[in-house]
Amino acid sequence: MAEIPFEEDTMSVADRMAAEALIVDVDGFEGPLDVLLTLSRTQKVDLRKISVLDLAKQYLAFVERAKALRLELAADYLVMAAWLAFLKSRLLLPPDPTEDGPSGEELAAHLAFQLERLQAMRDAAARLMGRDRLGRDFFARGQTHEVTRTRKIQYTATLLDLMQGYARIRTRDDFRPFVMDRDAVFTMEQALERMRGLMGYAGEWTDIASYLPEGWELDPVRRRSATAATFAASLELVKEGHLEIRQSETFAPIQLRKKDRHS
Amino acid sequence: MSEDETNSPSPEADSLFEAPPMGEQERMVEAILFASAEPVSVKELTERMPHGADPAEALVHLRKRYEGRGVNLCRIGDAWAMRTATDLGFLMQRETVETRKLSRAAIETLAIIAYHQPVTRAEIEEIRGVSVSRGTVDQLLEMEWIRFGRRKMTPGRPVTFVVTSEFLDHFGLENARDLPGLKELRAAGLLENRPPPGALDLVSEENDGDAAVEGQSELFED
């Protein structure tokens, strides 16, 4: 039951990233491909000529070690381990001509390609971040408010605003069931109006229950709401000096009587 | 710049403790004045520039260089700043355009039109759950982000709203179908994560392949 459908929005980006890091970060690695890439560096050869068989062995050993350390291994690490074990068997066994699908060599070549591509992207990222950067190495105009002549208001919005706006509406829709169901609610205003009409007849002490509106006494939910509203309305009328209220003891019936103006 | 180098106080300008050539000093002053939000005093320039530099002299050269240009070097008290030439002030009108964020109501209305177009006012109100003020629609019309579409073939033949090519332009979209769907909004963290009962499974990506004609309404129909 979420009264606040947007509670997650209050989580900062940093919090979210921290939360996700816990799942992904196994021993400082970002996913199985990252582990493989790191392991492959020990081979010190061109990534295209890497021994996938050796790599598979090293990875499986890594997974074993991680298990020994009781690290919670994310599913993708285990999937990769299973896949590499399969690849290893394919590479070791002579190819079965009756079998469909890619050969061990093809699979190995693709893995080598993936590793090379990831390494290339890492290098590219490093080069990108090493570039001269605005606000650090080169600078924009520091003083841009030059002239004040016309003031025209231009409204603007970003695509992000638009999408967040839409997301907000859609989410609100999804949670419409949380809008209060007003059917079974008897408001204090309604009760006040009803009591004002009836209290003229209450010369004697009368149980408050007799003031409940017709049709609200049977259903427990409706009765509860009507009782609460009627009680609140009675207190209001007492405060205004129109009624007197009493209860002989705890849980005894609450009784009302019209206040005698002259006494 | 090259002619300034002859002004360089010493021929062994490579020496570690020698001031850079005047041409370089001029460049330095130029960059510092450009990037500073406030006018910069000669004292401050001296502090910021390499040891032995003479910003006062560099300023003289720089001021001459900018004479008659679109930007001039101005002295303000004992500090210096670069200012656009006073006769070009009329070009700066755009700089004073005040941009304000669209109101939440306008953004939501716009989003609904973009995602559901062509859509009538009544439909917008149904989706937003509150009535749409005339001002909001007028504002979006005036900005030329929405326009009237064809009338709906329903009783009363209400007009519909659609987004314009200016809208697509502003948001860098090729067409309104490029707007990310709920799934993608969720994936990007723009929607909160709890799957709402039933609603989401219907927003399947596959649906929008050939949704062009009807507009996009069925994409998001629950």
Added chain:
Amino acid sequence: MSEDETNSPSPEADSLFEAPPMGEQERMVEAILFASAEPVSVKELTERMPHGADPAEALVHLRKRYEGRGVNLCRIGDAWAMRTATDLGFLMQRETVETRKLSRAAIETLAIIAYHQPVTRAEIEEIRGVSVSRGTVDQLLEMEWIRFGRRKMTPGRPVTFVVTSEFLDHFGLENARDLPGLKELRAAGLLENRPPPGALDLVSEENDGDAAVEGQSELFED
């Protein structure tokens, strides 16, 4: 400037409908670009300058004029901006704004988007070998370094991510084709979207539809 005035199309340059002489136009472009921290597009320059002006030509002159100066004219997509020369960054410690440190995941994701764009989330995940966290994409969107691109014409029509002109501005790139090492990476086949062997044909279809092989290139080809 004076030599430019001889290029002036007419001696009665005062006429209301005559474009100002090129020297004047250059001053105007200079003033506008100088005053603005954000890049200004040629279109906006044209709108702000007097009728008949040709800012594109004025920009050519102006760029030359600022060559080797402390402040340079930089092109960012189809917009222009003045920026301090990169070799003078050491003078600007005072101006430096501490930028948020990006996580390694965010940096890699950004690089993959820049080099492979337009690229889908699934493709990013395929390259990194790990799922892309919501926070990462969120952060890059918030920084306005990436935005949603058009959908891919593949099953599911997934949205793509592309880098923005703010990204180009921040890294001092004229356009995304200037990314360091882009050509070499492409020549080495490392920007290909190569399906794993034995994958369903469904995957290879990606290559026919939207020219996924080329990736990066065509988005920025004008």
